[in-house]
Amino acid sequence: MHKEKIPIKVFAAIFATGILSFCGVIIETSMNISFPTLMKQFNISTNVVSWMTSIYLLAISIIVPLSANLKASFKTKNLFIVANILFLIGVLIDALAPSFGLLLLGRVIEGIGTGISLPLMFNIIMEQVPQSRVGTMMGVGNMITGIAPAVGPVFGGIIVTSLGWRWIFLILIPIVFISLLLGIWGIEQKSKLHKAKFDALSIIFVAIFFIGMIYGFSNLSSYNFISIQVLGAIIAGLLGLGMLIWRSHGLENPILNLSLFKSASFSAHTLSFFMIQVISLGNAFLLPNFIQLVNGNTALIAGLIVLPAGFAGAVMGPIGGKVYDEMGARRPILIGLTFMVASMLIFSLISLHMSNLIILFVYILYMGGMGTTLGIIMTDTLEPLNKFEVPQGNAILNTAQQFAGAVGTSLTSAIVAFSQAATHSKSALSTAQGTQYSYIFLTILAIIIFVLMFKYTKKKEH
Incomplete structure (x- = not known):
């Protein structure tokens, strides 16, 4: 062709x-x-x-x-x-x-x-x-x-x-x-x-949602969950989201076309995209933290160890995209997700005793799978939409990405902090245990993504 x-x-x-x-x-x-x-x-x-x-x-x-x-x-x-x-x-x-x-x-x-x-x-x-x-x-x-x-x-x-x-x-x-x-x-x-009309109330509700969520999640490791700084802020954020949904239903041209979520496929793809970002940002916090606090290396050494994986993810993006153009979304997405699930399982099983070399190679496995998958999920989410819906779908995906930025690091850092608090120390062992609990959580997310994409990603029609 x-x-x-x-x-x-x-x-x-x-x-x-x-x-x-x-x-x-x-x-x-x-x-x-x-x-x-x-x-x-x-x-x-x-x-x-x-x-x-x-x-x-x-x-x-x-x-x-x-x-x-x-x-x-x-x-x-x-x-x-x-x-x-x-x-x-x-x-x-x-x-x-x-x-x-x-x-x-x-x-x-x-x-x-x-x-x-x-x-x-x-x-x-x-x-x-x-x-x-x-x-x-x-x-x-x-x-x-x-x-x-x-x-x-x-x-x-x-x-x-x-x-x-x-x-x-x-x-x-x-x-x-x-x-x-x-x-x-x-x-x-x-x-x-x-x-296009910019609805002031919708913008205010978006701001309330993100201020509440970012402030609440960023305080997870510093305050009790049942506190104004955490639960109170998250509830305020969720109220902002509820008001945004209510307001959007009453507008002919809402700033975010939430009616796209009526499609089960769009919802599954967007949720998967969001969870991949959460896992990736969790990794970006956990691994450099582990290399420094558990393995006793400097920040620069930690950066050098995770660097090859970043390049692997970047290189696999265009390769995965080319496979998508030739074969459709299903095969490259499921192959990429298999690598992601496998790497999360490995990290969750061995995170009490991870050498820098193991981290380097397993993280390459994860980032290669993620790089293959992420762009294809974006494309497969937007491709069925008409030309008026594509910018709206793109806005929703990019909004989900930013929300994941607030959630991913905060959740994993909070799990590590809770582990340290439970043992009343910030020792290497308590950090390693917190890292293991975080990876069990991230593994569950990766399995959910695989199940969603297995169900909602179609084979290419010839």
Whole structure:
């Protein structure tokens, strides 16, 4: 079968939006290494410094649900330029910030820019790439952003120890400029515009949902579950979600088209996508933590050990996408999920005694499976939708991804913290036990994903 060529400008548009998303993720993952330095410099606690990540995720989470309406109302190139400039402003503020308050302001502005740009790449792929190449390019898109979590800890460790934390932001400025120039040249408008109404109440309810959930889950390891800071915040978040669902039913054009969940297949795919992100973010916390606290290595060594797996996941994205284009979704998804379930089982069985070498190879197994699967699940979720529903479906998937960002790390860190609290110590043994309990939980999630995808992923029709 002859495959249509992808225009060079479409490649440029995908890479421009992908680079900006890459920069957003790499700041998030590399800044985690600098937390001890920031705590000393600004005289702040662990809970306060963690808002460097939480407030960034919060800004993205509130903006991403608006992406379908933004796409309908404004030209893609204009949205990209605004996102790029906002991100640059945020990076400059953070690079020069004399106080922690200004550092957080920069993170909010970066989050708004990332929240605008993140769905653009996948919208461009679904709208402008020939149908026979969509799977491959979705894999490439996930590869661009997927490299960042792998590179981030190593990049952060090297920069913080050799140049200082401000250089994490300064080094990215020329990369963001390249993204801006590529986008200005390559992004073209293919869809007609129509002014979509931005419902203020819906935006408020989205904000309440994410503020409650992110605040509640981030406090899981610091406060009792039955407390205002945890259960109270989560209940407030769930009330926000309930009000959003109620409000959406009364609108002709809601900011999130929740009626898509009437399809069992869409619901199963979205839930699976969400749970994969939870598992991946759980891994990203558990393994570096284990390497440092149990195996007694430095943060830089931990970053180097998990680095090959990140590259494996990134490389398998386009390969999985190409298989999807040739054979459909079912076979590559189930093969990838088999590797994921197997690796989670191995980690849950041996997590009391894991050497760095075992972690390296089993994590490669997981990330290879995840890289194969993730982009295909996204594509298989969006492919059946019509051209008006695709931006809405994309907004829902990206919103689920941000929510998983709040949940994945918080749940696994809380399980480890509970294990440490039960033994009244932060010893290597209590950390290893907490890691094992976390992996039992993540294994259950992986099995649920396999069952859902086995049931709801169809064979390719010839």
